[in-house]
Amino acid sequence: MTVVAGAAVVDAVGYDNVMVAIDAHGGRVLYRERMPVPVSMWRPWERWTRETGGARANLFANPVVEVAGRKIAPLICYEQLVLWPILQSMLYRPDAIVLIGNGWWTTGGNIIAIQRASAKAWSALFGVPLVISFNT
Template sequence: MEMGASLGREADLPRQRDLIATVHSAANDGAGFVVLPESALGSWTPTVERLWIKALVGSSLTVIAGASVIDADGYDNVLVGMSAGGGRVLYRERMPVPGSMWRPWRGDSEGARADFFANPVVVLDGRKLAPLICYEQLIAWPVLQSMLHDPDVIVAIGNGWWTANTSIVAIQRASVEAWARLFAKPLVMSFNT
């Protein structure tokens, strides 16, 4: 998906409807699951959840998408799962990028939260997923922790618009592909460039 810097920053109704149309197009091509990149939905709110659930009524499609959950103490970079039956936060990123996202030394609520030992796998529609958001694809701990739980599939998302003219996204893809081969796990990736 190529949405550039607007992904996650322009989360208004027209953008949500464009994403919904993209998802329906994939479903018309036979997809049962669609994975959208990191930050795709912007902020995960009850309103966004209701919009997507209504849009998925009448289909058997499951959507996994990146979003953020914001509260007074900071934010979580998350994966949400949505279907006609409802939506929920599936995964909270364990290791946000130090410095730009995770800033525990500041002692304020501006940064992303990190929970290094939480949710190494999540269950969705009877499948165990090993979620990896962006930076987590480049370091050993999140992958190894997830593999200890024998997931059925690795789901890797990223948002690399800010890395234009670099090889960062290519390195992330190569890294997560290598992890998937090493552990003989199927891999689903979705990156915004």
């Protein structure tokens, strides 16, 4: 059995939003978010201004990862609303699309419903099974 969960890896200059895989052998970072929310999380100007604290964007990294012998297309939160991450992942023919996100901050809004609808549409379009997990 493998448990996949969301987490953050924090260091002195910023952080990565990640998916971790935890199994009988321990835990590991499975996926690093490619596209955090611009401005509020990902602040690319921090490199030039020597500010710290923002999320890193791993734009072209890890479009698919392996979990329990299956190739998945992971998407964290904002990535579920952006064209690039899902199209990049689909080029690698994943066995499933796996979504995670935090919706606690959207109380009374419809962002989670929009993310679910978008993911279901991509899943149907590419004929790839979908797994969704949100904290609300």
